[in-house]
Amino acid sequence: MPVDFTAETHMPGHYFSRIARAMARIGDSRLKPLGFATAQLPVLTALRDGSARSQGELARWAKVEQPTMAQLLARMERGGIVRREPDPRDRRSSLVSLTEEARAKLPAGRKVLEEGNRDATAGLSEAEVATLVGLMQRVLANLDALEA
Amino acid sequence: MPVDFTAETHMPGHYFSRIARAMARIGDSRLKPLGFATAQLPVLTALRDGSARSQGELARWAKVEQPTMAQLLARMERGGIVRREPDPRDRRSSLVSLTEEARAKLPAGRKVLEEGNRDATAGLSEAEVATLVGLMQRVLANLDALEA
DNA sequence: ACATTAAACATAGGATGCTATTCAATGCCC
DNA sequence: GGGCATTGAATAGCATCCTATGTTTAATGT
Numbered sequence: 001m002p003v004d005f006t007a008e009t010h011m012p013g014h015y016f017s018r019i020a021r022a023m024a025r026i027g028d029s030r031l032k033p034l035g036f037a038t039a040q041l042p043v044l045t046a047l048r049d050g051s052a053r054s055q056g057e058l059a060r061w062a063k064v065e066q067p068t069m070a071q072l073l074a075r076m077e078r079g080g081i082v083r084r085e086p087d088p089r090d091r092r093s094s095l096v097s098l099t100e101e102a103r104a105k106l107p108a109g110r111k112v113l114e115e116g117n118r119d120a121t122a123g124l125s126e127a128e129v130a131t132l133v134g135l136m137q138r139v140l141a142n143l144d145a146l147e148a
Numbered sequence: 149m150p151v152d153f154t155a156e157t158h159m160p161g162h163y164f165s166r167i168a169r170a171m172a173r174i175g176d177s178r179l180k181p182l183g184f185a186t187a188q189l190p191v192l193t194a195l196r197d198g199s200a201r202s203q204g205e206l207a208r209w210a211k212v213e214q215p216t217m218a219q220l221l222a223r224m225e226r227g228g229i230v231r232r233e234p235d236p237r238d239r240r241s242s243l244v245s246l247t248e249e250a251r252a253k254l255p256a257g258r259k260v261l262e263e264g265n266r267d268a269t270a271g272l273s274e275a276e277v278a279t280l281v282g283l284m285q286r287v288l289a290n291l292d293a294l295e296a
Numbered sequence: 297a298c299a300t301t302a303a304a305c306a307t308a309g310g311a312t313g314c315t316a317t318t319c320a321a322t323g324c325c326c
Numbered sequence: 327g328g329g330c331a332t333t334g335a336a337t338a339g340c341a342t343c344c345t346a347t348g349t350t351t352a353a354t355g356t
Binding site for chain 2: 009011012013014015016017018019020021022023024025026028038041042043063077113114116117119120121122123127129131132133135136137138139140142146147
């Protein structure tokens with residue numbers, strides 16, 4: 001006997017988009033006083049120990065394409081968040097690292113983001129959040145396989 | 149006794165973004181031969197019965213801001229997907245409807261999108277998909293409440 | 297050593313999304 | 327009816343993401 005699934009159950013795609021946008025809007029508005037943005041977090045996290053990485057490494061880490069990372073880094077450089085110095089080993093490349101000011105504000109930024117994630121999952125038990133993440137990891141694996 | 153949760157469990161936000169982007173990339177590439185795009189689907193769905201709606205109605209339906217919908221409709225008009233005619237009841241507004249060609253291709257487009265959603269949730273049981281959607285609806289309710 | 301391939305960036309151009317602002321038409325209130 | 331708030335769009339400006347393409351430097355193979 002077939003069950004009556006709603007259209008939404010067959011088309012979960014739009015939910016991912018709406019949630020991603022809403023979390024970015026909320027995160028960006030809360031991070032604005034610190035001078036950060038949601039999209040910058042992977043970069044900040046990758047460099048938080050003071051290390052320096054190439055643009056390509058950061059793009060692979062953040063799972064965005066290289067030109068996207070190039071633009072993001074340009075904005076971050078303009079905002080005084082990162083600094084670039086030529087890579088002595090490879091003249092094609094430069095090494096990106098955080099400025100002192102960015103490193104100082106970073107813990108506050110991460111706290112804001114964590115709180116946003118907590119707010120988003122309010123009312124869900126730890127087990128339910130784990131279930132949600134587990135299902136999303138399987139969906140992501142499907143999509144990665146499709147694009148490979 | 150505290151459990152050792154990974155950073156990902158505490159920060160599910162990035163998953164939503166990655167899944168949304170991957171689904172949009174895949175959907176767009178598959179819809180391209182039909183002349184459609186993923187972002188257009190809510191508009192196509194709203195107008196599929198031949199009805200005509202104002203830009204504001206479509207923006208609220210698709211859950212995007214009015215200028216976003218204005219640009220989307222401009223591209224769709226340029227692509228011959230929608231048509232605008234002045235609203236006889238309100239001179240500020242125009243009524244948007246689908247062209248014949250778009251209505252003809254619409255069922256094929258919806259099929260492509262449904263298949264994309266099926267591919268994304270491959271390996272998940274119907275019950276698991278329902279669980280995923282249910283959890284996402286609760287997250288979305290949290291976010292809507294935060295922004296209200 | 298030199299030609300070829302590969303890797304790292306840069307640039308161009310476009311799609312989606314947002315906020316802030318402005319303009320025009322409508323509606324409402326007294 | 328006249329003033330005022332509201333509503334529907336348009337515009338400007340920007341952030342994020344993408345694909346496609348070019349340029350420069352490095353690495354490789356013969």
